[in-house]
Amino acid sequence: MYAITGITGKVGGAVARTLLAAGQPVRAVVRDAARARSWAEHGCEVVTADMDDETSLTAAFEGAQGVFILPPSDFDPSPGFPEARAVIDAVRGALQSATPGKVVCLSTIGAQATEINLLTQRTLMEQALQDLPMPVTFLRPGWFMENAAWDVAPARDAGVIPSFLQPLDKAVPMVATADVGRVAAQLLQQTWRGVRVVELEGPQRVSPNDLAEAFAQVLGRPVRAEVVLRETWGELFRSQGTTDPLPRMRMLDGFNEGFIAFEGDEADIVKGEVELETVLRGLVLQSSRQAD
């Protein structure tokens, strides 16, 4: 049986769907049992656990042949990343106590970077899970194509997508969450020894100009990308409720300056199958359904 955290989200859901389609038993690890009803209907065992609660996580991981760890996103971490560290301590303690057969942990492109930025939260997770007694895989996907959900309204209504990624013609490794989940499920079913890192991107790298062009195709109207000047980021993020905009700004700097990038050889990067336009069609449909 495979214990899947984050199952009510995009990646965890795709992991579980892939495992169920392969006839594998799945334990849905959720923080709110009410949100797991559809997974129970699909035959999953359901357990409740919070990602920063070692006791409930230990029970959730016990008896599992494999565990998928999805660290919760935190776009506005406190200095020193105490929130991420609480999750890391709980996850590490639970894995040590429950000793599942193997672990696949979702990490990120650029987890090896030494510059402090938003993704340092995953650097810390990778460091903490290095010396566990069971085989561990860190899956490092590129930028999620689904981040373009924020761009649907401005693309549709104004024909402009504001871009923090710059310059506008610089292609960035991006990947669909469906591919991330599918690959994570495949990795979970493999046998390996020790710690391994798997880097993953989509079929093509995507520049902001490519993203605008793909939106234009999907929406049937002209769309262009527009640079959001870096000197405006801090004030903008604060106006959106961020207490400390710096970690997110440094992450964006990392993509733009190149210190957030894949670490391994180009030939070893796993390629996803889902095209950008497929993801954008889904996001546009979802947005119009929400508006109805």
Ligand SMILES: NC(=O)c1ccc[n+]([C@@H]2O[C@H](COP(=O)([O-])OP(=O)(O)OC[C@H]3O[C@@H](n4cnc5c(N)ncnc54)[C@H](OP(=O)(O)O)[C@@H]3O)[C@@H](O)[C@H]2O)c1
């Ligand atoms: N966005 C990117 O470009 C990118 C790139 C590389 C890696 N990543 C990584 O991808 C992950 C996000 O994946 P996603 O897009 O699938 O996220 P998502 O759709 O937002 O789903 C998040 C999941 O985590 C669960 N969760 C959140 N906080 C929790 C907590 N305290 N205890 C238990 N469960 C909790 C949520 O449960 P509820 O349903 O209860 O809320 C939900 O199932 C993050 O680890 C992020 O670092 C993102």
